Amino acid sequence: MLRKIGIAELAVGMYVVDTGLSWLEHPFLYSQEGPVRDAGVLRGIVEAGYEEAFIDTDKGAFGTARAAVDSRQAAPLAAAAAALPSEGRAAARTAPLPLAQGLAEAGVLYRDCLAIAHDILREVQTGGEINVEASRHLVDDVIASAVRNRDALLALTKLRVHDAYTFTHGVNVAVVAVAFGSAMGLSPKGLKELGLAGLFHDVGKTGVPDAILNKPGRLTPEEFEQIKLHPAHGCRILADRGLGRDVLRGVGEHHEKFDGSGYPNGLSGAMVHPFGRILGVADVFDALTSKRSYKEAMLPTRALGVLYGMRDRDFPAGLVERFIKFLGPYPVGSFVRLSSGECGFVRGANPGRPLFPELLLVLDAAGRATPHRLLDLGNGDASGLSIVSALDPEAFGLDALACLTGGAE
């Protein structure tokens, strides 16, 4: 007999059944067919953020001693990223370009994306027609690049200097959401819809006065009530344009929260559409790591720490932990100091050892500029060296994009 259970009820010896339910409708359903062989496998399932599973009570043990792990007892940020299993099928298929080449290729796409997003926003602001076809092409290109140049495209959202947050934010959220969705195994159709929802998620802010959107200080309750109107306003702008129900739900629910304290409808838990949850995480990450008129940009590593603290309140713990695993504790483009005192940019991830990425060293232990040198911390030559902190390259007068595209000397 099949039985659907909460993941906390899953135990070693139970037989999990793949029911064939789609990822989109059931993104937190564990469906790897077969018995749960040992406590390590069980721990991996729990820590990956799954919430439910179907078991066959005729095939495996049922009601055996439980060895479930409370995901809320997960290790701190870096350890969590290191402990979680490798990302999914799409990531495994990726054959990335060398970073410098990838940055150049992705840079052209990213510039085009910003231009199209700018035009779309201007049309909305002036009451014109939204170019849905151009938006679909843009998202198709982002998806292709997210597979081919994942790290380069993600790095560009952080390395370029932006002064027009309103439309760069839409592009950045689309990029982050699509790359994350791809790593989670979302279908091609799902990725397209998620990308469109990301691109348009804040289009309703065109109905909110700039004075409120860019206000440096704390919003009054009345001003916040105006902000809270933007998801629904966005859905009205996008209605009847053939974008699909899931796109509109992503736009309408990207500020709903796991504990029900979000807006506009106070949805909670699984009531929040998967697109709303993913866009919510991508939205917070980009907002934290972007420079605004009233705040400096937060380092990506620090932003991941903030997101980690939001688990179980704003977002499901498993989703946050998967996002941290997806980006790694030191995303490509991060500037870090080593235990030797040398400093460099993270140039490439080591998927199996996220705490030991490949670096481009640019400063010696005394803080002096040195000829750029590649160092793979995951390689035996660098054994004994570790990252001790993430730094702001601007504080050292360094241009991350120029260093990374320049490569080693």
Ligand SMILES: [Fe+2]
């Ligand atoms: Fe928003």
